[in-house]
């Protein structure tokens with residue numbers, strides 16, 4: 001854990017507004033640390049520019065409030081939503097994470113039709129095995145489709 005803090009991985013304006021503590025458990029902290037050590041820090045090191053965590057850990061109450069899937073990896077400290085300074089850089093970040101090799105799910109969120117940029121990148125890391133699954137969701141459309149980043 002070099003470039004990121006537990007605080008920024010569990011901070012949420014929605015939680016603050018609704019008086020939700022959003023405090024990760026010991027298990028969640030172990031998972032968040034693995035996510036940072038295996039993906040976020042190496043990606044940050046490689047890309048050489050700041051990465052913003054827009055959503056990391058979500059307690060079940062917060063996850064419900066933001067409309068997350070009930071089985072979301074965010075509730076276990078296994079996932080983070082990331083942005084950079086522009087949509088093009090967001091997509092570059094997805095490529096860097098892909099090339100790092102180990103991830104469970106990598107989702108290109110609200111991409112343009114030709115997938116040259118996206119609104120944010122969702123990435124997860126599981127200590128019990130990683131699927132290396134890449135999905136895209138196009139802006140204005142519903143549903144996720146497999147995507148080949150190679």
Ligand SMILES: [Zn+2]
Pocket residue numbers: 055074079080081122123
């Ligand atoms: Zn997410």
